[in-house]
Amino acid sequence: MFIEIEGACEQLENFLIRLNAEKPPRCSIQSLESTWLDAAGYKNFEIRPSESSGGKSTLVLPDIATCPDCLREIFDPKNRRHLYPFTNCTNCGPRFSIVELLPYDRASTAMKKFAMCPQCQTEYDDPRDRRFHAQPNACPDCGPQLQLWSATGEAIFGPNGSIPAAVSAIRRGKIVAVKGVGGFHLLADARNENAIQLLRERKHREEKPFALMFPSLESVKAVCEVSPLEERLLCSPEAPIVLLRQNKLAIRDPEFAIVTSVAPGNPNLGVMLPSNPLYHLLMAGLKFPVVATSGNLSDEPVYTDEREALERLGGIADLFLVHNRPIVRHVDDSIVRVVLDREMVLRRARGFAPLPVTLDSQLAALNSRPILAVGAHLKNSVALAVGKNIFISQHIGDLETEPANNAFRRVIADFVKLYDAKPQIVATDLHPDYLSTKFAGESGIPKQISVQHHIAHVLSCMAENEVVPPALGVSWDGTGYGTDGTIWGGEFFQIADMHIERIAHLRPFWLPGGDKAVREPRRPAIGLLYELFGDAAFEMSHLPPLRDISPIESSALKGMLHRKLNSPRTSSMGRLFDAVASLVNVRQQMRFEGQAAMELEFSLDGIETDEAYELRIADCGLRIEKPEMSLDWEPMLKSILADLDDCISVGKISAKFHNALAEAVVAVAKIVQEPRVVLSGGCFQNRYLTERVVQRLREENFQPYWHQRVPPNDGGIALGQVVAALREQA
Ligand code: ZN
Ligand code: ZN
Numbered sequence: 001m002f003i004e005i006e007g008a009c010e011q012l013e014n015f016l017i018r019l020n021a022e023k024p025p026r027c028s029i030q031s032l033e034s035t036w037l038d039a040a041g042y043k044n045f046e047i048r049p050s051e052s053s054g055g056k057s058t059l060v061l062p063d064i065a066t067c068p069d070c071l072r073e074i075f076d077p078k079n080r081r082h083l084y085p086f087t088n089c090t091n092c093g094p095r096f097s098i099v100e101l102l103p104y105d106r107a108s109t110a111m112k113k114f115a116m117c118p119q120c121q122t123e124y125d126d127p128r129d130r131r132f133h134a135q136p137n138a139c140p141d142c143g144p145q146l147q148l149w150s151a152t153g154e155a156i157f158g159p160n161g162s163i164p165a166a167v168s169a170i171r172r173g174k175i176v177a178v179k180g181v182g183g184f185h186l187l188a189d190a191r192n193e194n195a196i197q198l199l200r201e202r203k204h205r206e207e208k209p210f211a212l213m214f215p216s217l218e219s220v221k222a223v224c225e226v227s228p229l230e231e232r233l234l235c236s237p238e239a240p241i242v243l244l245r246q247n248k249l250a251i252r253d254p255e256f257a258i259v260t261s262v263a264p265g266n267p268n269l270g271v272m273l274p275s276n277p278l279y280h281l282l283m284a285g286l287k288f289p290v291v292a293t294s295g296n297l298s299d300e301p302v303y304t305d306e307r308e309a310l311e312r313l314g315g316i317a318d319l320f321l322v323h324n325r326p327i328v329r330h331v332d333d334s335i336v337r338v339v340l341d342r343e344m345v346l347r348r349a350r351g352f353a354p355l356p357v358t359l360d361s362q363l364a365a366l367n368s369r370p371i372l373a374v375g376a377h378l379k380n381s382v383a384l385a386v387g388k389n390i391f392i393s394q395h396i397g398d399l400e401t402e403p404a405n406n407a408f409r410r411v412i413a414d415f416v417k418l419y420d421a422k423p424q425i426v427a428t429d430l431h432p433d434y435l436s437t438k439f440a441g442e443s444g445i446p447k448q449i450s451v452q453h454h455i456a457h458v459l460s461c462m463a464e465n466e467v468v469p470p471a472l473g474v475s476w477d478g479t480g481y482g483t484d485g486t487i488w489g490g491e492f493f494q495i496a497d498m499h500i501e502r503i504a505h506l507r508p509f510w511l512p513g514g515d516k517a518v519r520e521p522r523r524p525a526i527g528l529l530y531e532l533f534g535d536a537a538f539e540m541s542h543l544p545p546l547r548d549i550s551p552i553e554s555s556a557l558k559g560m561l562h563r564k565l566n567s568p569r570t571s572s573m574g575r576l577f578d579a580v581a582s583l584v585n586v587r588q589q590m591r592f593e594g595q596a597a598m599e600l601e602f603s604l605d606g607i608e609t610d611e612a613y614e615l616r617i618a619d620c621g622l623r624i625e626k627p628e629m630s631l632d633w634e635p636m637l638k639s640i641l642a643d644l645d646d647c648i649s650v651g652k653i654s655a656k657f658h659n660a661l662a663e664a665v666v667a668v669a670k671i672v673q674e675p676r677v678v679l680s681g682g683c684f685q686n687r688y689l690t691e692r693v694v695q696r697l698r699e700e701n702f703q704p705y706w707h708q709r710v711p712p713n714d715g716g717i718a719l720g721q722v723v724a725a726l727r728e729q730a
């Protein structure tokens, strides 16, 4: 069901929060996604008949968090489902993770091997029962059962003793692998420094923040600041990980004191509440927050099968809490952040996948043949367009490892089968060497369309916001293959009905060491300095990027830049962020993707200033009629160096840098004169940047759009690729 409402911002926000609390009795919301659209000028209240979409594209629902009724039953000693970890009903329970085929019947789910007992069958057949046609319906007599396994796979407890034993192990600092709804999690006491260090060591995860599961909303509020919208998200049927600000002022209850190594140097925590009965029962036993991180080795998809988990996680987990309900497909936890009082999905998986994005009628009319889009390379997800629906797959991950590539192929085969579609067009990234691109080439799909990475970002954001051309697209991220073969990432596009033109970009610079530069912020910093000062850059040893560099490394970099060897040109905004992080000495070595830029954002916390460096807009004369513009960072770099000399604080420099980027967007918008400005790319995961750009654009009477349901990062690329392919059909 779609509800469109119009009104003042505050009323709309309230509607979203009150919807669940004040809905009629016996009515349940199984999933709720919201998008803010432009006002349509409605005059009356109207109920319109549904448009039947027909065919198999009818929805597969995402997995739904345990409903209040089921929750009451599992904690009711008199109920026959007391303490039963697989309790569900028509309003809640697993869906996407157990469906094998459509239509959605028990016989085509992972529940087919469990024959319902007479009592369950009666519920299932009774139209007045809450479990009428609840496909995963089960009870302790007939449904799936738990086991607790040792690290070597021996069953040490059965249905009754497993949860208490797992609880007691976590209390003692052990790491327990738990088979959840869409895959395994690794659980460890978030208050126990040794347990967290052990988990980091064993998982080879140095500093990347861990997600947390809390026993209750109250316990979350003891540790984090929670706004009404954030509260709605935490308690929603999607039950995602919500990025929350740690409450520094709270008097810390030692029961909830999270150790800093959970999220080193990070003012936020990724927090979720239990979303299935098993986790409710575990958390009720624990009563304190635990780390709940994906059960995988880095760059591999989350494991779904207990034998696979045992083999791959054997060196990490001390115990395995498993069960015999198969997981048909992996579904990670989703990650959501509130930006500008709206939700922004950063990782789209459990609770959201595979809900479609519906095309506006203009684009839908062009869709006659099924289109498969294979996404990019990092944070990969794929999309399948059937009719007016674009189904976006669950998050797959970085296609860096063999298991990740297998998961990518599996998800595509699965989607094609699930929706009974035979793709006639495959849309890929322009990068010829991406594994996703190579896959498309070998797929046998008759027509292949390559889509420039940053254009896909912008089209993705336009599609979910239902923005039709013309518009100005701002596409900022770390890396994407440009049409000129260089690395792009600080791009502006003019999006017209038929044409898309790159109209401005960040002034390019050398990136010594290519891929290595992604892990070492000092490399882009040295690239910038070299561009300005040539060899003299290497004499500037008072500057952080060159301060602790060894003479060997220094001369190696110098040689590379001299001979332009292994030093691609780039206009990447992500690398500019890294360079500034290196110049102010926030970070010289990255432990995970995006770390330097994140820390640069965190450093401006509490600083309030409108001061901005200057990014000069220069005509770089590439085009004849309308000059292509370049955003020249030279005046900014010189001012940063001067500020460093004057011992201006890191936070202040960071704020002036972020503000400069916002002013640059406004300046380009003023030249281009498109009222609508669309913001996309991984850089717009940065809350300060997004809020500042939106605020400044609004002040200058532009209409900014940003991502809500679809990630601004490369997880949103597949949607944009579909739209680009559709535009080619026009
Ligand atoms: Zn339920
Ligand atoms: Zn039963």
Ligand code: FE
Pocket: 453, 457, 477, 478, 479, 480, 681, 682, 713, 714
């Ligand atoms: Fe990107």
